[in-house]
Every structure is written in C-alpha cells, then in structure tokens.
Amino acid sequence: MGGSRSHWEDVYTAKSETAVSWYQPHSVRSLELIEQAAPDRGAAVIDVGGGASTLIDDLIGRGFSDLTVLDIAPSALERSKARLGKDAAKVVWIASDITRWTPTRTWDVWHDRAVFHFLTEKAQQDAYIAALTAATRPGATAIVATFALDGPENCSRLAVQRYSPETLACRLGPAFALTGQARETHRTPWGSEQRFSYAALRRR
C-alpha cells in the first residue's frame, strides 16, 4: 500500500544515496524525456518522489530555472540539498506525501521515477491522480516510470504495482494521452537487473 514517512526515513537513514537499489549516477532516460517535453529551459519541472536523485543536479546543469522536488522523506531532500550546496537555493523543496498534498500552482512537466508504483490501493492511486491533475494544465507532460510488467514485484520491502505504458495510461484516465514511451534495464548497485517502463503522457 506504499510506505509511510517513517519507512522511507529509515531507508535513507540506513543507506547512503549511492547504495539504494534505484540509484543512478545520472537519470539518462528521464533527462531525455524531460528535454523532449520541455525544450524551453523556462519550463516548470517537478520531480515527485525525487528522493536524493541527481536528476535535479542535471536539470540545474542544463539551465532549467523553475525546479521543484517533492518527497515524503525529509532526510532524502536534505541529502540533495547538501550535495548541491549553494545551488540548493535554485530549487523549491517540498516534504510531503503525494497522496495528501494539495498543489498551490501548476507545472509544465511532472516527473516520477518509481513512486506511483508503490501505490497499490485504489484510493491512494486516485489521490495521486488528483494531485497530478491539479498540478498540471492541458498541454503539460507527465513522465512516469514504474517497474515494467516483467520487472520486480517489490522494492524496498514493499509490494509494487507493475505497468506497461499502455496500462499506466489507462489507469491515469482519459485526461492523459500516451505520447511517448521507453524501457530501461536498470542495474542495481549489487548488479541485479530491474526492468523499468517509462511513459510520457500529455495532459488533454
């Protein structure tokens, strides 16, 4: 049913940011899809469940100027802030559970790698979709990466719901049209493989 704040705080307290299974030195596939969706560096981008990912470093490095990272685990955000140093001030940091969050503005690009798939209950998924819908306007792009249909059944001691781009689009509903997709075989720090499915969806 998705982990609590204390679950994720424990994960980030127990392991360094490079020792978690989902660690990537660079979020290559995400960067490609974000740059396709938003060639304009003034586009507003939010990384939902961004954790301690270096995606934000690379977006700053590419000149994006309206950046937000949201995560349920404050300690993950603190790690990213410490890593970024003075560049941390270029980002809006939000410590919140996405299923209980009410956005106060909208973004052009919503990015989520490996968060929605932890929501295995319909009510939580509906709350996420309500936040996504409130945080975007028609023409915005949602980039959502989950474990693929042939990916792992759990992560971080939690069950996950696996998707293809098509089944994800179906779950997000008619307000989101599938416009792009990619697959990735992620190699964990200990060498095992995890198949991810990426979907780019345009808000109608």
Ligand SMILES: C[S@@+](CC[C@H](N)C(=O)[O-])C[C@H]1O[C@@H](n2cnc3c(N)ncnc32)[C@H](O)[C@@H]1O
């Ligand atoms: C598997 S990690 C992925 C982190 C990052 N997106 C990446 O690709 O490196 C999942 C992240 O989602 C966060 N998370 C889990 N449930 C969440 C929720 N309900 N609301 C916001 N963040 C959540 C966790 O704290 C964690 O940082």
